Amino acid sequence: MDKSKLLANRVEVATEDVEIPGVGTVHVRALSRFEVLLSQKKYPDDAMAQERFSLSTALLDPKLTEDEVGVWQRSSLPNEINAVSSVVNRLSGIGKDAAKSDVPGDGND
Template sequence: MAVDKSALFRPRCPEQDVELPGVGTVRVRGLTRAEVLEIGKGVNDGKSMEPYSLSLAMVDPQLTEDEVRQWVRVATFGELEQLNHVINELSGIAGRADKEAYKSPPE
């Protein structure tokens, strides 16, 4: 069966609710291949890309990079680690070493 070409161009990153103990529920989505590649460029240049990647993945509430930086200053390590794990799973890069996943996205 031939694919409808327009289906290739529709956003389709999976989303998931994540419960943050003591805070509430947030909704995140997987990152697109283009986003992972862009994050990888920053990682390769020695930049911390966590605020950028979380700002892309946050669906509800939507956060800017600056808002994520504010959150990082008060959140526990485990809280953000849990979110990053879910985002990596949804993006299809879970199970790869974190930095390596962004250097060489899956084919």
């Protein structure tokens, strides 16, 4: 096996556009296992902070800080962020939309 293939960054090639009706399109990427685990370690008991971290990491265009994602959380309807988060989770292989994963999903599995 070619070790360089195993260690190559494959996260940033898993990207997708998500249309937010009435707002525009955002471009997101998958999260790495490290990033998923880091969000859980950084904010072990705070799902909103985990979401801010994850979205600020996954959003490529527009690029938002965690604070800006917090403003978005406060100013949008739940289904808007859920739609974006679902795509990030699917690209990352986690959550209820993932086919199979050993990373914990959203608790509905």
